[in-house]
Amino acid sequence: MRDRAIAIVESPLQLINANEYIKKYALESKTDFYFVSSRGTHNLDQLRSTYKALKLKGKVFEVSVLNIDKSIVTRLSFYLKIIRAARKMPKNYSLVLVGHMLSIYQNVLANTIKNSECIYLDDGNASVAQIKQLKKEKIKSFSPFSKRIFPLLLGFNVNLRYGKKGLNYFTIYKDLIVENHPYLCFDINDLEYLKSEYGKKEINKNFVYFIGTPFYWNNKSYENFEQDIKKVSEFYQNKKVFYFPHRYESKEQLEIINNLGWKIVKNELPIELLLIELENLPLEFGFFYSSAVDNISKLIPNMNFKSFEIDNTEFLEDGKNIYKLYRSYEKKNMITVIKL
Incomplete structure (x- = not known):
């Protein structure tokens, strides 16, 4: 009982x-x-x-x-x-x-x-x-x-x-x-509760929602976030990108995003809940690596995801597991891994 x-x-x-x-x-x-x-x-x-x-x-x-x-x-x-x-x-x-x-x-x-x-x-x-x-x-x-x-x-x-x-x-x-x-x-x-809250939403083919990632480097000298995100920006140059920051991202990282001209969606809710409040769903979700993708892919079947793989995961604090995560993404039909 x-x-x-x-x-x-x-x-x-x-x-x-x-x-x-x-x-x-x-x-x-x-x-x-x-x-x-x-x-x-x-x-x-x-x-x-x-x-x-x-x-x-x-x-x-x-x-x-x-x-x-x-x-x-x-x-x-x-x-x-x-x-x-x-x-x-x-x-x-x-x-x-x-x-x-x-x-x-x-x-x-x-x-x-x-x-x-x-x-x-x-x-x-x-x-x-x-x-x-x-x-x-x-x-x-x-x-x-x-x-x-x-x-x-x-x-x-x-x-x-x-x-x-x-x-x-x-x-x-x-x-x-x-x-x-x-x-x-x-x-x-x-995830029945979240599924029941989503309802039917229209897809805006001009929109891309990018899910933010806080990077933890073993040494600051290895960090090349600005270089990587600029490559992603070039990939999406013909789309309107909305950036959903992770709660642990640094101010410096968000300033780089702001300089790209992307719209930063500031909210105190995790993206799984925030999507309920938005009018449209995007053409696809972009991200480096994110736990949110597992939930979103189950909440929105048939959605496309693109994972952008950085080339120096070995210098991240949990680099080995992040590398394995990218390999697991490659095995999923709805995720396309793009190496930067």
Whole structure:
């Protein structure tokens, strides 16, 4: 019996997926929310805007820090905030939705609620690799012991939660689901709520919607965003391009976009929700790499996507996985990969 539920999320996409579960199982009046944010005000603002746009009803708790990577002091400060939040969190929930299983902070909060059912949600492209790895081995935690030791010393469990039937996963990736897996229990996220909100929209063949990407370089000297985006601009020189920035993009990056003459669509909503409010759909979506593409491609079947592959992914912080992501795009019929 699911009397009360709580969704613990760190991004708008996680909140969107939590909402799909809540709507699927009619938990609207029973669910509270915990917003965890460690990267400035933009993320928290977008979480609040997404909550409002989805017309969610439950109580909202928040724990945040402006920049967790600023120093070891800010990281320890955030850990302590999470620990305090975990101790104060109401414990009378029978269901916990966890936005991202890789998050130590979310696992600390989720594991303080004993005797509850735990459901893990997708968090974009990263979920594909996690599901594949989980199918091969029963993983206790994705985090190294060096990152788990601090909460463990304080008596907090950061491991994944396996129930009597196994680990519960609510996912949009139908092709990765295995029936009757010995320790994984899959539930399909069909994005029914978002699909119902889209309705019929006309396609403007002169429009291109470009989805922004925040680049994290190992060294500033490797950065060549301006050069790459100018090549993309030349590709779309006969189209009107609308640019949808990622919440973590830098001011410098947006200034480069502005100089191209593209229209920057500023909004506190993730693109999946923002598209509902726009009158038209584009001829196609352009992007470098983006988690939003997985959802949009399911919400708008038959839409075209072009992924522009930068030539120095090895210099990005998560370069190996980004390179693999481009290779996965090549296998999808609706995505055309263009090497810059």
